[in-house]
Amino acid sequence: MKLADKPMNTAVAFVLFSALAVPSGMLGQTSPPDPPETPAPQAAADGGRPVSWKTMLSNIASDQERIWLFPLKLGGEDHWIPAASVVGATAGLVALDPYDAPYFRHTSSFSGFNKIFSGNVTAYGTLAAPVSLYLGGLLRKDSKMQKTALLAGEAVADSEILATFLKDATERVRPAAIGANESYSDTWFESKGSLLRGKGSMPSGHTIAAMSVATVIARRYGNHRWVPYVAYGLAGVVGFSRVSLSAHFVSDVFVGGALGYSISRFAVLQQ
DSSP: OOGGGOHHHHHHHHHHHHGGGOTTTTTTOOOOOOOOOOOOSSOOTTSSOOOOTTTHHHHHHHHHHHHHHGGGGTTSHHHHHHHHHHHHHHHHHHHHHHHHHHHHHHOOTTHHHHHHSOHHHHHHHHHHHHHHHHHHHHHHTOHHHHHHHHHHHHHHHHHHHHHHHHHHHHOOOOGGGSOTTSOSSOOTTOOOOOTTSOOSOSSOHHHHHHHHHHHHHHHHTTTSTHHHHHHHHHHHHHHHHHHHTTSSOHHHHHHHHHHHHHIIIIIISOO
């Protein structure tokens, strides 16, 4: 379905996603802007990581180094236990994919949901959150809002770089591309496409981006108790839409969410 065919549905979805972008304004509260910053190498004045348009590329390069060298740190107990938990959960969900994917492929129970939360709407909504946050920060002269938007953009870039590599490496067929007489179990290394196009199904690119944005906003504005619920809730909506549309398996969405959260929190925010 084309985005232009359902302007009302698109508007409804954008209203929901806009909640991500105004964590301090929706309650009629005004959070004071950060004091003028003289960034130190480790932290900025508000306790966050120094970030600006000028440092964006160097930050992303530094993040990528941390992401790709992470396996070397798995020897420590603080790292291997959560990593093993994610791998174990992923393996379990992959085993269940041949059973739950056909249900979502053939059911009409989510047709109304899918018309509203299409692939285009969820992608544009995820992008609208940091853009709206940055513009709001400019209007209010709120440096924290501007920084949060830049950090969210940095997180999305980091996440999509990793997602593209994993998609090309696994070449997993999407549920919607599986034929009527084909097996849902044999999906790996079967989706062909040009290099660096991210045609594969594992992980979900929409979900990894949505969770990256949600984590940055939730961590930066966690003093408002409702913000994490809204942020992670909307990211969950994005993830579920990818399953209900048969664009991804449940395991693809789980991995995307886990990676988006981890990259934002530990590589970008360094918390």
